[in-house]
Amino acid sequence: MPRPSKPLISRASAVAASIDIIDTEGLDAFSLPRLAKHLGVRAPSLYHHFEDKSAILSAVARQIAGAGTIPRRKPGPDWPEYFVTLSLNLRRSILRHRNAAPILLQYLPRDLLIGPYEETAHFLEESGIPTRLHVQILDGMERITLGAVLTEAMSKPSTRSSIFPNIDPESQPMLSKAMAANEFTQKQLFEEMIRSFLYGVMRNEN
Numbered sequence: 599m600p601r602p603s604k605p606l607i608s609r610a611s612a613v614a615a616s617i618d619i620i621d622t623e624g625l626d627a628f629s630l631p632r633l634a635k636h637l638g639v640r641a642p643s644l645y646h647h648f649e650d651k652s653a654i655l656s657a658v659a660r661q662i663a664g665a666g667t668i669p670r671r672k673p674g675p676d677w678p679e680y681f682v683t684l685s686l687n688l689r690r691s692i693l694r695h696r697n698a699a700p701i702l703l704q705y706l707p708r709d710l711l712i713g714p715y716e717e718t719a720h721f722l723e724e725s726g727i728p729t730r731l732h733v734q735i736l737d738g739m740e741r742i743t744l745g746a747v748l749t750e751a752m753s754k755p756s757t758r759s760s761i762f763p764n765i766d767p768e769s770q771p772m773l774s775k776a777m778a779a780n781e782f783t784q785k786q787l788f789e790e791m792i793r794s795f796l797y798g799v800m801r802n803e804n
Contacts, residue, residue, distance in 0.1 A: 607637050609647040613657045620658070620698045630654075659705035662698055665691040668714060673724035678796035680721060681735075685743045685792050686785075692747045699751035708740055728803065735799060742795055746788055761787070 615636050619628050630651055634641040648654045669683040688707075692699050708715060715736055722732050761784060767774040782790065 607639055607643055607647075609657070612637065612644060612647055612654065613661050616654055616658050617661065617695060617698060621695055624697050625700060628655075655701050656705045656710065658698060659701045659707075660710040662691050662695050663688065663702060663707040664711055665694075668717060673721050673726075675725075677722065677725035677727065678793055681718075681739055681796055682789055682792050684718070685739065686789065688743055689747045689750075689785075689788060692751055696751040699748050702744060702748065706740070706744075708736075727800075731799060731803060735796065738795055738799070739792070742791065746791060750784060750788075 612633065616628065616633055619632060619636055623632075628651075630641050630644055633654070634644060637643075644654070648657070665687075667687050669680050669687070671680045671683065692702065718736060719732050722735065723729065727735070761780070762773060762777055765774050765777060
């Protein structure tokens, strides 16, 4: 089918509409005909901006991952806190669009937004972190952050007492004891996991 001579929609509006559909109706409900209907156009109008459905989903992933802003922190000895904030920003963005979370497994941030990775490498360099550790840190941060946040996004929202649901104090006494002693929320556990990884990298280096 021929494309319209002039675009009837903008790329940004199509991405925003895609996210809206996925947020409200779920990822399985998303399709080019559904998006076109949502925008009030015919499907060929989408081809001014996207080659196919995959290109739209890639743009959705880029929008969600890119919404996590880069922290404004000076390089220095407290450099891990830069990555804690960076990961929290990404976590917030993903949890705002839980239905779209699986897309980020197919379209990884490192494949879509290489610029911020270069910026964080500069931050590590200026913080005095040996270059040989940069890939370990950057690769590990993406894997840990996405693994933790996507697991959280795909689960029901939890409270501090339901991090490990369905615990039977009689059958799982040690786990029950651990949960009773836990003072962290899901968000705080996430922060501490990031810190443990980063400070562990440096401790092993020393």
